[in-house]
Amino acid sequence: xxxxxxxxxxxxxxxxxxxxxxxxxxxxxxxxxxxxxxxxxxxxxxxxxxxxxxxxxxxxxxxxxxxxxxxxxxxxxxxxxxxxxxxxxxxxxxxxxxxxxxxxxxxxxxxxxxxxxxxxxxxxxxxxxxxxxxxxxxxxxxxxxxxxxxxxxxxxxxxxxxxxxxxxxxxxxxxxxxxxxxxxxxxxxxxxxxxxxxxxxxxxxxxxxxxxxxxxxxxxxxxxxxxxxxxxxxxxxxxxxxxxxxxxxxxxxxxxxxxxxxxxxxxxxxxxxxxxxxxxxxxxxxxxxxxxxxxxxxxxxxxxxxxxxxxxxxxxxxxxxxxxxxxxxxxxxxxxxxxxxxxxxxxxxxxxxxxxxxxxxxxxxxxxxxxx
Amino acid sequence: xxxxxxxxxxxxxxxxxxxxxxxxxxxxxxxxxxxxxxxxxxxxxxxxxxxxxxxxxxxxxxxxxxxxxxxxxxxxxxxxxxxxxxxxxxxxxxxxxxxxxxxxxxxxxxxxxxxxxxxxxxxxxxxxxxxxxxxxxxxxxxxxxxxxxxxxxxxxxxxxxxxxxxxxxxxxxxxxxxxxxxxxxxxxxxxxxxxxxxxxxxxxxxxxxxxxxxxxxxxxxxxxxxxxxxxxxxxxxxxxxxxxxxxxxxxxxxxxxxxxxxxxxxxxxxxx
Numbered sequence: 001x002x003x004x005x006x007x008x009x010x011x012x013x014x015x016x017x018x019x020x021x022x023x024x025x026x027x028x029x030x031x032x033x034x035x036x037x038x039x040x041x042x043x044x045x046x047x048x049x050x051x052x053x054x055x056x057x058x059x060x061x062x063x064x065x066x067x068x069x070x071x072x073x074x075x076x077x078x079x080x081x082x083x084x085x086x087x088x089x090x091x092x093x094x095x096x097x098x099x100x101x102x103x104x105x106x107x108x109x110x111x112x113x114x115x116x117x118x119x120x121x122x123x124x125x126x127x128x129x130x131x132x133x134x135x136x137x138x139x140x141x142x143x144x145x146x147x148x149x150x151x152x153x154x155x156x157x158x159x160x161x162x163x164x165x166x167x168x169x170x171x172x173x174x175x176x177x178x179x180x181x182x183x184x185x186x187x188x189x190x191x192x193x194x195x196x197x198x199x200x201x202x203x204x205x206x207x208x209x210x211x212x213x214x215x216x217x218x219x220x221x222x223x224x225x226x227x228x229x230x231x232x233x234x235x236x237x238x239x240x241x242x243x244x245x246x247x248x249x250x251x252x253x254x255x256x257x258x259x260x261x262x263x264x265x266x267x268x269x270x271x272x273x274x275x276x277x278x279x280x281x282x283x284x285x286x287x288x289x290x291x292x293x294x295x296x297x298x299x300x301x302x303x304x305x306x307x308x309x310x311x312x313x314x315x316x317x318x319x320x321x322x323x324x325x326x327x328x329x330x331x332x333x334x335x336x337x338x339x340x341x342x343x344x345x346x347x348x349x350x351x352x353x354x355x356x357x358x359x360x361x362x363x364x365x366x367x368x369x370x371x372x
Numbered sequence: 373x374x375x376x377x378x379x380x381x382x383x384x385x386x387x388x389x390x391x392x393x394x395x396x397x398x399x400x401x402x403x404x405x406x407x408x409x410x411x412x413x414x415x416x417x418x419x420x421x422x423x424x425x426x427x428x429x430x431x432x433x434x435x436x437x438x439x440x441x442x443x444x445x446x447x448x449x450x451x452x453x454x455x456x457x458x459x460x461x462x463x464x465x466x467x468x469x470x471x472x473x474x475x476x477x478x479x480x481x482x483x484x485x486x487x488x489x490x491x492x493x494x495x496x497x498x499x500x501x502x503x504x505x506x507x508x509x510x511x512x513x514x515x516x517x518x519x520x521x522x523x524x525x526x527x528x529x530x531x532x533x534x535x536x537x538x539x540x541x542x543x544x545x546x547x548x549x550x551x552x553x554x555x556x557x558x559x560x561x562x563x564x565x566x567x568x569x570x571x572x573x574x575x576x577x578x579x580x581x582x583x584x585x586x587x588x589x590x591x592x593x594x595x596x597x598x599x600x601x602x603x604x605x606x607x608x609x610x611x612x613x614x615x616x617x618x619x620x621x622x623x624x625x626x627x628x629x630x631x632x633x634x635x636x637x638x639x640x641x642x643x644x
Contacts, residue, residue, distance in 0.1 A: 066546075087542070088550055103540075117544075117549045117550075
């Protein structure tokens with residue numbers, strides 16, 4: 001009991017959330033880019049806005065930065081309403097998708113620009129810029145112009161420039177999308193390190209689910225101007241709230257199903273071809289409800305003999321080699337196909353030929369019933 | 373690419389090119405050559421000399437030319453400066469101002485003077501000046517030049533501004549720069565080559581304007597083109613050829629500068 005009270009006292013004394021959005025909307029003419037978005041971002045959080053292009057994630061970032069005016073709603077930064085301030089009055093900084101480094105300035109001048117505008121003294125500016133070029137490992141390049149640097153280096157200059165004025169929140173607009181794969185992976189690690197070392201709240205916009213899953217403390221999945229789901233990466237992946245989230249994050253089999261019986265925490269569902277699958281749902285569901293079942297390919301296992309427990313019968317249609325994995329497309333009925341993935345740690349099942357009859361078993365709790 | 377599509381293989385391409393180049397440049401080259409002629413005749417070659425170049429600076433008409441050159445230069449510099457400032461403001465407003473009512477009308481109004489026949493502008497300006505009782509002289513030339521130079525300065529500046537992504541200005545504002553600081557420290561340097569070529573174009577247009585100037589100059593004030601025209605009316609002397617050659621070299625110098633400034637701008641502006 002005493003413990004519960006102290007917890008409550010702690011959360012009461014906690015600092016205001018870094019960003020609070022209330023009913024934020026944005027329209028461009030007839031087009032609704034964002035409709036009534038609500039969420040909070042905690043202090044020191046690595047928060048990701050994830051969604052396909054055109055879902056409104058960049059618009060949301062630009063609203064927080066101040067490059068666009070909200071059509072409705074309020075934006076609070078550490079308890080202070082910033083929705084009506086111009087960008088230069090907001091203590092947030094942005095890393096742009098194409099970096100937007102000033103082409104006529106050297107690396108040093110680029111990084112010091114914000115500090116000069118804030119009226120820091122020459123001495124403080126020199127010390128801070130010195131720190132920043134060391135932090136992003138560009139001290140050798142301080143006198144270079146951005147056009148004479150590689151994409152990865154420019155990316156680091158953009159980061160240093162945005163972090164130099166010690167913003168309370170750093171906004172990153174698809175910062176890694178212009179880099180090649182190898183560099184992108186390096187920069188991911190780098191970003192995570194910088195966020196941890198500086199303790200700055202990061203709001204990261206991306207359409208790359210891999211980046212979102214590996215970097216974020218929490219992810220907001222967006223589509224068509226609305227937040228679909230907010231949660232830690234594992235929740236988003238394991239417990240998708242709807243078909244869109246399930247389909248957008250990772251790969252999944254989405255099959256139409258109808259609830260035939262509601263158990264204590266398990267639903268009995270009938271697939272369109274009459275097979276029965278047991279699934280779980282986070283939303284309350286009543287009998288007779290139609291929806292879909294999401295089955296992740298890696299939660300399914302193939303076997304020759306009928307396994308113990310729940311299984312589906314089918315025949316192999318296609319085998320695809322993916323390097324780390326093998327992917328099998330299995331035909332359950334004329335209208336129902338399932339993808340199954342096995343990691344390539346042994347070659348046992350590689351030799352399967354199309355047409356071979358197999359059983360598919362579903363890992364415990366792996367099937368999710370989604371209402372919409 | 374198929375051979376037939378290459379313009380170099382069209383029949384008569386070479387002959388036509390030579391003809392065009394000849395018509396364009398032969399008179400200029402002849403003028404340049406004869407400016408070094410020692411004879412007072414403009415058609416008969418005698419011997420090589422710098423006599424007529426000396427004549428421009430020390431001859432009977434030298435005083436007139438000096439005053440006219442000074443007028444031309446001061447008017448061209450002032451007109452180009454003012455026109456460039458107005459054109460820069462107009463370009464920023466038109467291209468960065470978002471969508472405002474009457475935007476396309478504004479654009480038409482800015483660029484129309486380029487298309488209106490100069491003689492119409494000249495007559496209209498003269499009528500306007502006399503209607504409001506504006507005394508004709510250096511000032512009236514300057515005002516007229518500023519006005520017709522604006523569209524010429526506007527074109528290269530707006531073309532360059534269109535090629536500059538808005539993200540530089542957003543980045544500057546994001547880094548706590550006010551609107552003025554954004555313009556001063558980010559947009560203007562990046563736009564610089566466009567501003568310089570706008571200025572040079574306006575300068576050249578003002579420097580060699582004859583029609584409008586001759587209408588609004590009033591009596592007694594001469595610019596270089598009107599002075600040359602006045603001298604030619606009394607018969608062409610070789611000193612005009614020497615003067616024309618000097619003007620030509622000056623123009624070539626300016627155009628070359630403008631080209632290299634534009635080129636340098638491109639290099640520093642290159643995207644990642």
